[in-house]
Amino acid sequence: MVKLLARILAYNWRHYAASVMVFIAWRMAARGAGLKGEDIAKDLHSRGYTTLSMATGHNPEKFFDLTWLKVAGKEPPWPAK
Secondary structure, eight states, X not given: OHHHHHHHHHSOGGGSOTTSEEEEEHHHHHTTTSOOHHHHHHHHHHXXXXXXXXXXXXXXXXXXXXXXXXXXXXXXXXXXX
């Protein structure tokens, strides 16, 4: 998992428009890697990405300081088909 997360953060994101929707699962990022979903979101935000969503079972108030991050429950932010 650590190698996968390192690859995600090292990935050349410039191939994608800064407006691309990025959906991050907090628990997947946190499991055994010492890296949380909000850390991935912060990294992408610092690269200029603006449409970031994170799924978590935590209360959204926990992430109040990340005003640019949409924090939601476990359901994805796109409409169901």
